[in-house]
Amino acid sequence: MEPTDAVRFEAVIERFTNAIGAHYIGVPDEVVQQFTQKSAVRIMCLLNGTVEFHCALRPKGDGSFMISIGTPIRQQLKVRLGDTVKAAIWKDESEYGRKMPEELQELLSIDEEGNRYFQALTPGKQRSIMYYIDGAKNVQIRVDRAIMMIDRLKTK
Structure with missing residues (x-):
């Protein structure tokens, strides 16, 4: 469930051109600044109002930040490379940065x-x-x- 202090933005699903070829969405600088850290930070992400998951706001290496979007998430959303998604993110307050089995x-x-x-x-x-x-x-x-x-x- 999305909290009221979630930060919302739209992003296009992109893919790294390296051998791994991981999919991700870029996070706008003005959104990143609200999390105030220069390194990876654990967050919760809700995409298109339906798929919620634990993740990290990670540096891309060029000064910008991104969120990895793995295959299971893309399949749940029925989205592909180049599609636009609506994202809502907020700080992950869980003890471990993901649900404990x-x-x-x-x-x-x-x-x-x-x-x-x-x-x-x-x-x-x-x-x-x-x-x-x-x-x-x-x-x-x-x-x-x-x-x-x-x-x-x-x-x-």
Whole structure:
């Protein structure tokens, strides 16, 4: 749900010309200035009033900023390269910069050692683990992935 302090703008879906070819939308300078940081900042994004997701306001390397728009998001929106989208962004106030998978939350609540190791990770590594676990469609696979990842942390 979009908060009242969201910043709104329109942008065209673009694509990097490098080997990766990631899709993104450019964020206008006047919007970036409202977030006051020169480095990447975690935000929430709502596109076309329908698809909401956690993301980062990231520097492109030329002084401008962008938001990555992955394939699943483009598919949900039914948009392609060159299409214009309506964006609303606001600061992500969540603890980890993305939704914590229930399976991982439950495991961390009963595994003190695993929780200590997880909390000692950088925010980006924490999000990577959450992303990997959340990527499984099946509950049992998410449970298995959570256990595997926390066990790996404990054996390092």
